[in-house]
Amino acid sequence: MKIKLLIATICISNILCSQTNPLYIPPLMYGPIYNLEMMNGSVQYFQGPATSTMGFNGNVLGPTLVMNAGELVQLNVLNSLGEETTVHWHGLHVAGEDDGGPWSAFGPNETYNPSFTVEDKASTYWYHPHLHYLTQKQVTLGLAGMIIVKDAEEAAINLPRTYGVDDIPLIMQSKPFNGSFISYIVGPGNGTGTGPINNDAVFMMNGIIDAEQSVPRQVVRFRLLNGAHQRVFNVGLSDNATFYQIGSDGGLLAAPVPLTRVRLAPGERAEILVNFSNYPEGSQLFLKSYASELPSSIWGSSNGGGNAANYNPNPLNGANFNILKLNIINPTLSPVVTIPSTCANVIPLPENSANVTRIKYFTSSPTGPVIGTSPAEAGPPFNFNFINDYVQLGDTEIWELHNTMQQYHPFHIHDIQFYILSRNGNLPPLNERGRKDVVSIAPNEVVRFIAKFDNFGEGVPYMYHCHILPHEDKGMMGQFIVKKNVYVNKNFNGAENGSLTNPYNTLFEAVNNSPGGSTINFISNGIHNEAPPTIVIDKQAIIKLINGQIIIK
Ligand code: C2O
Ligand code: CU
Ligand code: CU
DSSP states (O other): OOOOOOOOSOOSSGGGOOOOEEOOOOOEEESSEEEEEEEEEEEOOSSSSOEEEEEESSSSBOOEEEEETTOEEEEEEEEESSSOBOOEEETOOOOGGGSOOGGGOBOTTOEEOOEEEOOSOSEEEEEEOOOTTTHHHHHHTTOOEEEEEEOHHHHTSOOOOOBTTTEEEEEEEEEOEETTEEOOEESSTTOEESSOSSOOOEEEETTBTTEEEEEESSEEEEEEEEOOSSOOEEEEETTOOOEEEEEETTEEEEEEEEESOEEEOTTOEEEEEEEOTTSOTTOEEEEEEEGGGSOTTSBTBTTOSTTOTTOOSOTTTTOEEEEEEEEEEOOOSSOOOSOOSOOOOOOOOOGGGOOEEEEEEEEEETTEEEEESOSSSOOOOOOTTOOOEEEETTOEEEEEEEEOSSSOEEEEESSOOBEEEEETTBOOOGGGSSOBSEEEEOTTOEEEEEEEOOSOOSSSOEEEEESSHHHHHTTOEEEEEEESEEEEETTOOSSSOOOSSSSBSSHHHHHHTSOTTOEEEEEOOSSOOOOOOEEEOOTTSOEEEETTEEEEO
């Protein structure tokens, strides 16, 4: 791997450092078969001992996987780490067993071989480990890579797409160092580990400290990914020039949104276009994170860690710091010089298409923040043996998320992309009106989003969680199963389940609300102890009762 590091002095704050290093551009990897090896590595970040790292096919990060919508892909991931891991394809709509969540752990020298058809829209996704208790460790040590999905709709737009030249991947991370070691915490509570992680004072762009990149005098596309374990970045240009956001997490926006700042929480992505046509050749500017403008209670602001230990001092908190130096060079041979007027055909799901509303509360508990179902009780931390939610295959759901804590939390859900309906009752800003899989929620804010759960049912559970990785590791996470099956409370007596949603109280409701081909299971209510019979619904059919079982023919 050709990461060159020329650091002669330890730059605690890169504001003070004038020395720069070329940006590392991860190599592209094309499919349909992707061979990845997770390995231990080492990088000379500072003078003195080298730093132990982890990477895919190299010392840190991983190749950028290029996938085409509609293509069947196969990923072969070999674990050479010497410890268990998983790999999750963040944002992609795949079956639970291919999703790489905590259930899909594989051990040293084992391989994980998920295969799926790419069903998502053109956008920037990413992959990273997701082993319960070890996600922060493995990601912070370096395991993260970008996925670029391409499709015909995106290809039809006049956009920069020469990778590394006018289409530039930018993975933003801040790393906590304890001497030459990158710190991490492991396990429940604060567990064990190698030191505090709130002193993430070293910013890296694509694994490079104080990185610089040449950009041609034309429209340049940056694919921004916040791959940090907890820090929020508030990206803007050092001359406050306007740029255009064209994509959110899971697809292009309807039209470019002019901005001078784009705020990204851990896990979030944004594609932006910057028009450098009018900058003189040889001029320089910076991409910066304007953390001084972040509201307090957001991680990265001057006072954003809630009551997190050792939050301050950290020179990045509340500071405006450089994240990438840009050197303007002459244009390429056929440059893109205009910002498109429209992007994609974005069709949000209408609010009235939802048949279920699910309410969650972010609350604090003795073990750390949790996601629960009531404002009063701190819902238990993540438990493998408890399925928090059952979603019916084919349903469109509204999720209503209440943050009762004094800290922002970026909520992420697997399996689906969602559309934000409202923030405290108001429409979201224009750059949040496309497909999303992470949403940041402020203290006392209520966010409602809508999503359709189609294609994949049963099998390995999916996760939802806070994408602040130490929160996730401490159990600010739940799991859900998308059921092909429908459950009916046989002998419902009016008191057991007040809800008319799944599990349904009557067969009539179950049939009415289930897609054809569903199976109906009867749950004993405790008075009757018979085994649940199974029936398959065909909505065109007649329902008959035969020998105590209900058969729909
Ligand atoms: Cu980016 Cu559940 O993960
Ligand atoms: Cu994910
Ligand atoms: Cu959180």
